[in-house]
Amino acid sequence: FLGPPTDIWACGVTLFCYIFGTLPFMAANLREMFEVIAKKQLEIPFHPNKKLVDLLDQILNKDPKVRITTEGIKKHPWMQQPP
Helix, strand or coil: CCCHHHHHHHHHHHHHHHCCCCCCCCCHHHHHHHHHHHHCCCCCCCCCCHHHHHHHHHHHHCCCCCCCHHHHHHHHHHHHHCC
């Protein structure tokens, strides 16, 4: 269990839900959800912004060892844009 990368994943799921109104990975139960996450590639419903898509790809990277860090998120170009 890697705490910070898991927390970043959870924030990515929250951001995805906020932007697109749906979960990034869907399944009927928890067991299937783990399988879907492991096997299915992240699908972006529509591409509102290339920088956002890049950030989501990095936050929801399945490999926690290479997943973006909180420092990386703060410095990401999408986060640096004016509101």
